[in-house]
Amino acid sequence: PVAKAYYNLANAHRETSNYPAAVDNYQKCLELKSDYTWGYINLAGTLLKMDRGERAYDTLQQLFEITDELAESHEWLGHTLAAGLGKYAEAESAYQKAQQLYGAREGWESHADRAGLNAQRARRFAEWNRLLEDSGKGVSPEQMLAMADMHLKQGGMIGRSARFHADALNDPECSAELKQKHRYNAACSTLRFASQPVEISQLDSQQQQS
Numbered sequence: 015p016v017a018k019a020y021y022n023l024a025n026a027h028r029e030t031s032n033y034p035a036a037v038d039n040y041q042k043c044l045e046l047k048s049d050y051t052w053g054y055i056n057l058a059g060t061l062l063k064m065d066r067g068e069r070a071y072d073t074l075q076q077l078f079e080i081t082d083e084l085a086e087s088h089e090w091l092g093h094t095l096a097a098g099l100g101k102y103a104e105a106e107s108a109y110q111k112a113q114q115l116y117g118a119r120e121g122w123e124s125h126a127d128r129a130g131l132n133a134q135r136a137r138r139f140a141e142w143n144r145l146l147e148d149s150g151k152g153v154s155p156e157q158m159l160a161m162a163d164m165h166l167k168q169g170g171m172i173g174r175s176a177r178f179h180a181d182a183l184n185d186p187e188c189s190a191e192l193k194q195k196h197r198y199n200a201a202c203s204t205l206r207f208a209s210q211p212v213e214i215s216q217l218d219s220q221q222q223q224s
Contacts, residue, residue, distance in 0.1 A: 015046035023054075028060050036060045049080050052085070058090050067098025085115035085122075089129055092136065102140035109133035 040057035043050055074091050077084075080121035080182040089112035096105035107109035109132040116126035 015095055017043045017050055019055055033060050033064050050076060055086055055090055062094055062098050067094055070094045070098055074140060075191060085112045088112035096136050102136045102143055106133045106136040
């Protein structure tokens with residue numbers, strides 16, 4: 015009952031974007047009940063929101079030592095690998111595993127479809143990222159912004175999203191095209207936001223997710 019209370023309190027803090035407090039309470043929950051699977055999953059997701067992809071990954075690995083048969087944990091591993099760490103090929107495999115596990119549940123077809131779509135998206139991003147790293151060419155503004163959006167929506171990764179916005183804005187051809195689109199202002203806003211310091215010192219003192 016006490017572990018559940020900490021879990022519920024953590025969820026409440028997470029809903030109001032008080033992520034350090036959420037992390038603290040998820041950790042208290044897991045200290046009391048080390049096999050509380052959703053405590054690990056939600057802790058990982060919260061760490062991912064705080065741009066702590068490595069810690070989110072480590073948290074999920076702790077969960078996999080308990081069980082690796084939860085579709086949700088593999089789906090969040092996909093989010094962590096893609097949005098938090100930029101490891102798109104590995105994310106594709108995680109999403110495929112989630113799709114398989116969701117597919118084995120009766121009535122969970124929509125979740126399996128979602129995981130499958132994320133796997134396809136991760137495959138595309140892996141190719142686009144390879145093109146960017148190899149030559150910086152061959153990736154359209156729309157593709158760059160799609161990658162930026164993924165990092166923002168799946169993990170709130172402002173810094174990594176800004177990288178793709180910057181790539182699009184700094185490339186002459188991409189920039190000229192972007193300036194004709196409403197997304198240009200959004201890209202600039204993301205870059206400005208990413209340049210501001212973010213207070214996450216509370217998390218640093220709460221070493222245990224993602």
